[in-house]
Amino acid sequence: MSGKKSYNVVVLPGDGIGPEVVEQAVRVLELVSSKSKDFELNLKSYNFGGVAIDAAGKPLPDDTRNACKAADAILLGAVGGPKWGVGKVRPEQGLLDIRKELDLYANIRPASFPSESLLAYSPLKESIAKGTDIIVVRELVKGLYYGDRKEADLDTPGGDGEATDMMVYNRADVQRITRLAAYLALQQSPPAKLHSVDKANVLATSRLWRRVVTETVQHEFGDKGLELDHSLVDSTAMLMVSNPRKLNGILLTENMFGDILSDESSVIPGSLGLLPSASLSGLPDGKSRCNGLYEPIHGSAPDIAGQGIANPIGTILSAALLLRWSLGQKEAAENIESAVRKVLDTEQMGGLGLRTKDLGGEASTKEVGDKVCAELEKLL
Numbered sequence: 404m405s406g407k408k409s410y411n412v413v414v415l416p417g418d419g420i421g422p423e424v425v426e427q428a429v430r431v432l433e434l435v436s437s438k439s440k441d442f443e444l445n446l447k448s449y450n451f452g453g454v455a456i457d458a459a460g461k462p463l464p465d466d467t468r469n470a471c472k473a474a475d476a477i478l479l480g481a482v483g484g485p486k487w488g489v490g491k492v493r494p495e496q497g498l499l500d501i502r503k504e505l506d507l508y509a510n511i512r513p514a515s516f517p518s519e520s521l522l523a524y525s526p527l528k529e530s531i532a533k534g535t536d537i538i539v540v541r542e543l544v545k546g547l548y549y550g551d552r553k554e555a556d557l558d559t560p561g562g563d564g565e566a567t568d569m570m571v572y573n574r575a576d577v578q579r580i581t582r583l584a585a586y587l588a589l590q591q592s593p594p595a596k597l598h599s600v601d602k603a604n605v606l607a608t609s610r611l612w613r614r615v616v617t618e619t620v621q622h623e624f625g626d627k628g629l630e631l632d633h634s635l636v637d638s639t640a641m642l643m644v645s646n647p648r649k650l651n652g653i654l655l656t657e658n659m660f661g662d663i664l665s666d667e668s669s670v671i672p673g674s675l676g677l678l679p680s681a682s683l684s685g686l687p688d689g690k691s692r693c694n695g696l697y698e699p700i701h702g703s704a705p706d707i708a709g710q711g712i713a714n715p716i717g718t719i720l721s722a723a724l725l726l727r728w729s730l731g732q733k734e735a736a737e738n739i740e741s742a743v744r745k746v747l748d749t750e751q752m753g754g755l756g757l758r759t760k761d762l763g764g765e766a767s768t769k770e771v772g773d774k775v776c777a778e779l780e781k782l783l
């Protein structure tokens with residue numbers, strides 16, 4: 404017996420650039436595993452998304468589902484693409500199903516600069532982007548994504564062609580995501596500000612959201628010095644790109660608003676390809692088994708798939724979050740983040756300044772993976 408902890412990590416490369424970026428994150432995880440005295444990772448890939456539709460007729464085949472349920476953590480690339488269109492069997496449905504089945508209610512999407520040297524690549528002026536540090540906490544298993552739905556019948560003559568998507572939230576849904584957001588806010592010193600975002604001037608679900616967030620923070624965290632404010636999603640979207648530092652802290656919101664605002668937040672550090680995410684079923688406090696799914700926030704990027712130019716940093720940073728939050732391996736996570744910073748930093752900052760095309764560079768996906776591994780090796 405080696406005495407090492409052993410973790411099973413399910414890998415779901417998916418479609419488009421998914422396998423390209425996941426390959427680099429897997430190399431990083433394998434390196435960390437081979438060098439660690441404390442733990443080892445057993446990584447195994449499964450079909451998921453469009454490739455699973457092609458192979459098995461459904462986006463979430465049973466063997467994939469079972470492996471995900473038994474895993475210590477899951478690493479995902481991305482699913483979807485024009486090949487599967489918006490037809491009846493869609494790759495994205497597999498993602499919605501696995502989130503629901505594992506009850507991954509908390510989607511955490513940090514939008515900060517992995518390296519200050521990226522400031523020059525932000526489409527925002529440096530004076531506006533500098534110092535942005537927002538963590539989007541998005542409710543992930545309710546809302547419009549999971550309510551009753553009626554597809555429009557546009558082919559029957561005389562029909563009204565009506566479609567419906569129902570948005571449902573209840574008190575418990577809002578309480579648990581608020582607790583997780585508060586937990587993350589309290590991890591920072593001083594505690595991060597909590598910004599709750601809704602559309603309470605129009606939607607009943609948002610009025611419920613606003614009241615339950617307020618009550619949960621007051622009743623359960625009233626003595627912890629947590630600051631909470633509320634804002635409407637439309638003006639928040641404007642603020643995100645005009646004065647994003649005003650949103651520094653934890654941005655707590657429902658499923659659809661969080662999907663949109665997190666993609667918007669990625670323009671601040673400069674590329675959608677940079678941002679990682681974690682989808683968790685409980686607090687990442689080391690006490691509960693945190694069976695999480697980790698993925699970059701971007702999609703399968705059909706426009707650049709197969710060219711070897713996708714930015715793998717969001718997926719590599721997702722692997723770091725996986726180590727930290729699902730496996731409790733903080734040091735390994737920090738080493739990966741340091742290696743990424745070193746690769747992105749410019750020479751003046753003691754780094755390599757290596758970047759893919761989305762960040763104005765010429766490096767390939769594999770070159771970035773090579774350099775992150777080389778820098779990581781020095782730290783292990």
Ligand SMILES: NC(=O)c1ccc[n+]([C@@H]2O[C@H](COP(=O)([O-])OP(=O)(O)OC[C@H]3O[C@@H](n4cnc5c(N)ncnc54)[C@H](O)[C@@H]3O)[C@@H](O)[C@H]2O)c1
Nearest residue numbers: 481482483484675676700701702703704706707713714761
């Ligand atoms: N979690 C997921 O699996 C996930 C997330 C979002 C979208 N999708 C799916 O992906 C497909 C394409 O969606 P889309 O085009 O709207 O969004 P997308 O995120 O795939 O791409 C948007 C733009 O960002 C660029 N981009 C994305 N990731 C990049 C990276 N790592 N490096 C460099 N550039 C990158 C793309 O080239 C594209 O120009 C759709 O089928 C969608 O449903 C899946």
Ligand SMILES: CC(C)[C@H](C(=O)O)[C@@H](O)C(=O)O
Nearest residue numbers: 482483495498499662700702
């Ligand atoms: C592919 C899609 C279902 C997914 C979402 O909307 O949640 C994606 O956009 C994301 O952000 O992970």
Ligand SMILES: [Mg+2]
Nearest residue numbers: 662663666700
């Ligand atoms: Mg999205």
